[in-house]
Amino acid sequence: MLAVVATALALAGCASPPTGVGYYWQSVTGHLALMRAARPVDDWIADARTSEALRQQLTTARRIRAFASAQLALPDNASYHRYADLKRRAAVYNVVAAPEFSLTLQTWCFPVVGCVGYRGYYDETQAQAFAASLPGDLEVAVYPVPAYSTLGWMNWAGGDPLLNTFIGYPEGELARLVFHELAHQVLYVQDDTAFNESFATAVERLGGQRWLAQAGEAARGDYERFDGRRRALRALTLGTRERLQALYADTQLDTTTRRQRKAEVMAEFRRAYATLQQTWGGYNGYDAWVRQANNASFGAQAAYDQWVPAFEALFEAQGRDFARFYDAVRALAEQPKTERNATLQALLPAPGPTLAASGH
Structure with a gap:
């Protein structure tokens, strides 16, 4: 039992x-x-x-x-x-x-x-x-x-x-x-x-x-349609998470102002989703999640992708060999959490240029 x-x-x-x-x-x-x-x-x-x-x-x-x-x-x-x-x-x-x-x-x-x-x-x-x-x-x-x-x-x-x-x-x-x-x-x-x-x-x-x-x-076509919608939503939610995190970290704001700006960020998120959803030919599988989205929703989503690029970089470093990759991850897991996170942080790819910087 x-x-x-x-x-x-x-x-x-x-x-x-x-x-x-x-x-x-x-x-x-x-x-x-x-x-x-x-x-x-x-x-x-x-x-x-x-x-x-x-x-x-x-x-x-x-x-x-x-x-x-x-x-x-x-x-x-x-x-x-x-x-x-x-x-x-x-x-x-x-x-x-x-x-x-x-x-x-x-x-x-x-x-x-x-x-x-x-x-x-x-x-x-x-x-x-x-x-x-x-x-x-x-x-x-x-x-x-x-x-x-x-x-x-x-x-x-x-x-x-x-x-x-x-x-x-x-x-x-x-x-x-x-x-x-x-x-x-x-x-x-x-x-x-x-x-x-x-x-x-x-x-x-x-x-x-x-x-x-x-x-x-x-199968590739079915998946591309399925995953294309998910990638678009992830990009939108990532931008929203970053805006919320910056807002919450701003110690110069009083509670009333922070609450008001948070409401504005969430309203913009839902407007952007409504525009995005119109390109999906009637697909509404994410509507309920977006309608109910809050800090808890965004926090749960972040747990699933925070270190993914770092692990993908580690996979490349191991010659794209899964057995070697698992051994490297096991070794990483042996480190204390602070050291482990620092190693993962170092593995993260450098952020790409912004749209303004790239001239687009």
Whole structure:
């Protein structure tokens, strides 16, 4: 039972630490229900009741799983050889919180996985209830998480399964998600969410590029449309985060002025998104996130990409060899956090010229 508690609270995109018996119980029962729902992928493919669309996606997922170990040196174990339909839209629902004038997330701590900036629930109603219970001076967000990793701790019991919450993704995105979650089984550093998530995100991007290079033209086209929208949103949110951080760091502003300027930044963000969204041919998948965006939302997003360029630079320095790259990252993880961050900072590419400086 203790092993199940630990794995249910592991992470990836991911899960979080408890503060009472009720939280332990929902974590244990939620994870056990997920494991019980899983059956071998081959059984689903052979089942006459399986829809053709699901059968094709599972067949693709089986190829992706083999590629992950053969081409990306990711763990060759029991994970992602089974599939479960959870009958809901997310594996877990994460709660994040941040102060009114900061993008730094509230953290919760657990002795196994350490301190993380989110708290996960298998039931959305419970997540919303916890969010509502947080102090009123915090900005809070609840978001669905399609998958989480048990860091390999549950491979003895069948491993992490493929889920209905992400099996329908475009081929390239499905590959990236599997690579991301398996990367958490390569390495996990306690008390460093930005390191863990940036590493896994770098692996998913690098691995995704290799997968798409050998995929069909249709898969590349589907992914390019999917990822093009995401890249555009990321660029917009990055600019907004930078404006907010500069605003919050300005000690010359009084609270009223800072609050007013923050409202102006957020209003401009939503106007810019509305203009961007009009170019997407009716796609509205990000509308809810943008409508509810706040410091907590931006803070959670930052954890996933803060060090990605540094890890990509390290990958290049290791000759684009995944096994050597993982060894270099493990060595980096052995450093104290301050030294580790300094090393990552040094690996970050120099910022490019501004539009004005470049003459465009």
